[in-house]
Amino acid sequence: MPIEVADINKHFGKLHVLRDCSLSIRDGETITLLGASGCGKTTLLRCIAGFETPSSGKVVLGGEDVTRLPPNQRGVGFVFQNYALFPHMTVAENLAYGLRVRRADRSTRKAKVEEALALVSLTEFADRYPQSLSGGQQQRVAIARALVLRPKVLLLDEAFNALDAKLRVAMQIELRKIVKQVGITTICVTHDQTEALTISDRIAVMSKGQIDQFATPTEIYDTPTTAYVADFIGAANVLPAELAAKLPSLGARGSREDRMIVIRPENLTVRPTKGSEPLAGTIAFARITGPSVEYEVEAAERKLRVLVSRADHDMLDIGTPVALDVDKADACVAVSGSVEGSA
Amino acid sequence: MSETMTTSRPATADVAERGNASKVIDRIGATILAIIAVCTVLLLSVPSLIVIAISFTETAYIGFPPQGFTFQWYADLFARDQIIDAAVTSLQISAATTCLSLALAIPAAYGLVRGRFFGRGFASALIVAPQMLPGMVIGVATLFFGAYIAFRQSNLMVILALTVFCLPFAVRMVMARLTQLDPALEEASLSMGASKTRTFFEITARQLVGAIIAGGAFVAIEAFDNLTVALFTASPRSRPLSVELYNLVQFDSSPMVAALSSLEILAAFVVMIVLAKAVGLDRLRT
Numbered sequence A: 001m002p003i004e005v006a007d008i009n010k011h012f013g014k015l016h017v018l019r020d021c022s023l024s025i026r027d028g029e030t031i032t033l034l035g036a037s038g039c040g041k042t043t044l045l046r047c048i049a050g051f052e053t054p055s056s057g058k059v060v061l062g063g064e065d066v067t068r069l070p071p072n073q074r075g076v077g078f079v080f081q082n083y084a085l086f087p088h089m090t091v092a093e094n095l096a097y098g099l100r101v102r103r104a105d106r107s108t109r110k111a112k113v114e115e116a117l118a119l120v121s122l123t124e125f126a127d128r129y130p131q132s133l134s135g136g137q138q139q140r141v142a143i144a145r146a147l148v149l150r151p152k153v154l155l156l157d158e159a160f161n162a163l164d165a166k167l168r169v170a171m172q173i174e175l176r177k178i179v180k181q182v183g184i185t186t187i188c189v190t191h192d193q194t195e196a197l198t199i200s201d202r203i204a205v206m207s208k209g210q211i212d213q214f215a216t217p218t219e220i221y222d223t224p225t226t227a228y229v230a231d232f233i234g235a236a237n238v239l240p241a242e243l244a245a246k247l248p249s250l251g252a253r254g255s256r257e258d259r260m261i262v263i264r265p266e267n268l269t270v271r272p273t274k275g276s277e278p279l280a281g282t283i284a285f286a287r288i289t290g291p292s293v294e295y296e297v298e299a300a301e302r303k304l305r306v307l308v309s310r311a312d313h314d315m316l317d318i319g320t321p322v323a324l325d326v327d328k329a330d331a332c333v334a335v336s337g338s339v340e341g342s343a
Numbered sequence B: 001m002s003e004t005m006t007t008s009r010p011a012t013a014d015v016a017e018r019g020n021a022s023k024v025i026d027r028i029g030a031t032i033l034a035i036i037a038v039c040t041v042l043l044l045s046v047p048s049l050i051v052i053a054i055s056f057t058e059t060a061y062i063g064f065p066p067q068g069f070t071f072q073w074y075a076d077l078f079a080r081d082q083i084i085d086a087a088v089t090s091l092q093i094s095a096a097t098t099c100l101s102l103a104l105a106i107p108a109a110y111g112l113v114r115g116r117f118f119g120r121g122f123a124s125a126l127i128v129a130p131q132m133l134p135g136m137v138i139g140v141a142t143l144f145f146g147a148y149i150a151f152r153q154s155n156l157m158v159i160l161a162l163t164v165f166c167l168p169f170a171v172r173m174v175m176a177r178l179t180q181l182d183p184a185l186e187e188a189s190l191s192m193g194a195s196k197t198r199t200f201f202e203i204t205a206r207q208l209v210g211a212i213i214a215g216g217a218f219v220a221i222e223a224f225d226n227l228t229v230a231l232f233t234a235s236p237r238s239r240p241l242s243v244e245l246y247n248l249v250q251f252d253s254s255p256m257v258a259a260l261s262s263l264e265i266l267a268a269f270v271v272m273i274v275l276a277k278a279v280g281l282d283r284l285r286t
Ligand SMILES: Nc1ncnc2c1ncn2[C@@H]1O[C@H](COP(=O)(O)OP(=O)(O)OP(=O)(O)O)[C@@H](O)[C@H]1O
Pocket: A012, A015, A017, A035, A036, A037, A038, A039, A040, A041, A042, A043, A044
């Protein structure tokens, strides 16, 4: 079911939490809301689910304006940040609750609950109470409880954060399979950018209640539109245009005034130098990360990150004076805004 | 290696010393706590124990220490129709007040905790206010207001006045539990398609059971033996037990009064034990 979020604003008293948020999500698409803590991700999800009413703007699900519809008439599945399992019901009863509400008969309920439990590998916990489960197990129950109803829209608020790395990947793969198979339109919220890059068709990067950019993971990485996005996804060096223009291969391309230039660490190069270069610095820190070596270079009173392959490069010592340049001038993007304390 | 050994040795000795010192302090603290606890328990239970002891005395008047041992006063008690009638009246009043209080308290608490409306804080303060008033004020106020609208002293008047008096306890208990309750539980239920009513009965109310039972028990006990409110609102022809007992003490110093009190103590004790077993003592806290 396609989701249309149109110009949503949300105020809590004087606090302006969401500012003109718009998202247009296609049927069956999985998108991720990514952003710093407190930027309004949960609030946006709650507006879509119907737990909050936006101060202005519209939520449209499958062509129907649901902005004023109560949550129980929206058919939207929700996995809560703190699980919200019913403490007086066993795991199986928690899963069966929504099916009972839908008046599914006993045998259907049993079959569906068993299937959902198997999916999250919790079959042997069916008769336990939520309080007696670990955080990760509770989280899996919460996911299963939402999935068992096969909603047309599924909203997951940091649904994987209590799981260890291995389980997390396994659950993400399982979830993605079901979501694709059933055709569930999914919105995930996460702090974890690798999670966002692996599970989503598109990513919406939020900052301070605004959606900065909504695009595919590749686009977000390769052509960020704001300095915040560039800094949030992957590592980035964000330089003022006049400084970036000093990089020989970039030259005039970077001369658009009042803009910032994003240069990924793997796109910067260093070579030892003796003479005076337009943009020179010294190696402040070096670290080997498998096949590459990562440097921190102090230049023009800032710290720049440089990532070079070890195959065609002799490692440089700390304190070596170096000249900086870019590898591919095309891969540097001009963005608006600034990033405080960016590396 | 040797360097780390030499530096770590004095450090461990120091920790051990501090450990011993804090152990001693801990032990003194625990002892003081135990003494205070024992004193408190004695202070709370000795008056009841004295009353129970007196109820078995063979003397014809209340006196301490009791002399001899007899069940005579208990037998006398059950032989008096007046007292049996009063006990029945009190039970009826107690049951009605409890039902009425809970029926009002649960929705009120829900609205005050979950509702979003103008003046919620004020409404909250207002509903809890009668708790600040002495029962006598409520009794007298009800009596005068009743007279104004030609409503006479009766069991119904006692029930209504006691409900006003007890409601804050019940509301407070349910509110305390509701405030702790994660609203996401209700939202989860709604998101699975359940109506608000179904959510209330299947999810919210189930979490409130302990608070409702505890609140109900306190109201029931208070309504059963309340004197200050009942004194002004009860009809002279059908007096509740508390008023009967009060009259008895005024005109008679027979140990029958102690026997009656002992039975009340026993009843309250049994109620609390049953409650603790049924819902767990920790649930009775507010
Ligand atoms: N019910 C509320 N009343 C008042 N302010 C609120 C309420 N809910 C959220 N806020 C505020 O709105 C802002 C956004 O909150 P939100 O929970 O949406 O952030 P988030 O992006 O989900 O953060 P996190 O990643 O930490 O979960 C925060 O500043 C928060 O304090």
